Amino acid sequence: MSLITAQNMHKTYQMGEVQIQALQNASFSIEPGKFVSFIGPSGSGKTTLLNLIGCLDQPTQGQLTVDGQNVLTLNTTQRARFRGEHLGFIFQDFNLIPVLTVYENAEYPLIMVKRVPQPQRREKVLALLEAVGMLDQRAKFPSQISGGQKQRLAVARALTTDPKLVLADEPTANLDHASAYKVIDLMQTLSHERGMTFVFSTHDLKIVDHADVIYTLEDGKIVDQKTP
Numbered sequence: 001m002s003l004i005t006a007q008n009m010h011k012t013y014q015m016g017e018v019q020i021q022a023l024q025n026a027s028f029s030i031e032p033g034k035f036v037s038f039i040g041p042s043g044s045g046k047t048t049l050l051n052l053i054g055c056l057d058q059p060t061q062g063q064l065t066v067d068g069q070n071v072l073t074l075n076t077t078q079r080a081r082f083r084g085e086h087l088g089f090i091f092q093d094f095n096l097i098p099v100l101t102v103y104e105n106a107e108y109p110l111i112m113v114k115r116v117p118q119p120q121r122r123e124k125v126l127a128l129l130e131a132v133g134m135l136d137q138r139a140k141f142p143s144q145i146s147g148g149q150k151q152r153l154a155v156a157r158a159l160t161t162d163p164k165l166v167l168a169d170e171p172t173a174n175l176d177h178a179s180a181y182k183v184i185d186l187m188q189t190l191s192h193e194r195g196m197t198f199v200f201s202t203h204d205l206k207i208v209d210h211a212d213v214i215y216t217l218e219d220g221k222i223v224d225q226k227t228p
């Protein structure tokens with residue numbers, strides 16, 4: 001069964017008198033365990049689409065099922081719970097909490113969302129920090145680590161709750177080449193080892209090279225689908 005199924009999704013933003021058709025008639029399905037990339041020029045609708053899949057926003061029209069759940073029937077509280085239990089997010093500006101250490105940032109979703117007891121939390125967080133090569137940085141604060149390290153921490157944090165689906169909006173946008181490659185490699189390895197599905201928006205051809213499926217967006221429409 002597909003992990004994500006979207007049918008004829010539209011998203012219109014109302015800006016005063018003006019309507020912006022950010023997404024038009026988007027239909028696609030994404031299989032579990034895949035590394036999927038949405039590419040397209042600035043303003044083509046990539047972030048809009050990721051926000052819909054991530055249940056951060058709702059389409060104006062259409063159908064969307066994520067992990068067997070018709071997410072459009074959920075209210076705001078149910079959507080928040082669904083996100084916490086099923087989804088992981090990696091953003092281009094990392095969204096780390098500056099007053100928490102590396103360890104505490106990675107631990108945070110386990111306290112807030114899953115209420116996992118302390119000994120299990122510790123075991124899980126240490127294993128993930130090790131997997132992303134950040135164990136020796138665990139006592140530092142975000143301001144004391146590099147961009148690539150912040151993004152690796154963001155990857156670890158997104159995975160602590162064992163999400164089936166990880167959504168990443170331009171995850172390498174703020175990274176130099178070497179760090180971007182490391183982060184992509186890491187995400188791909190984790191995806192293959194853990195059977196997680198990764199869905200990206202990106203301009204970055206380095207990520208696109210690694211994708212199992214590539215969708216191209218133009219002016220809010222999916223104009224191409226490739227499986228390299």
Ligand SMILES: Nc1ncnc2c1ncn2[C@@H]1O[C@H](COP(=O)(O)OP(=O)(O)OP(=O)(O)O)[C@@H](O)[C@H]1O
Binds near residue numbers: 014040043046049201
């Ligand atoms: N909250 C909003 N209110 C009004 N218009 C919006 C809003 N968010 C996005 N848009 C518009 O919707 C269209 C699609 O934007 P979106 O951010 O999804 O594109 P994108 O492909 O992610 O672009 P980029 O690569 O620059 O991040 C654009 O015309 C944008 O200006």
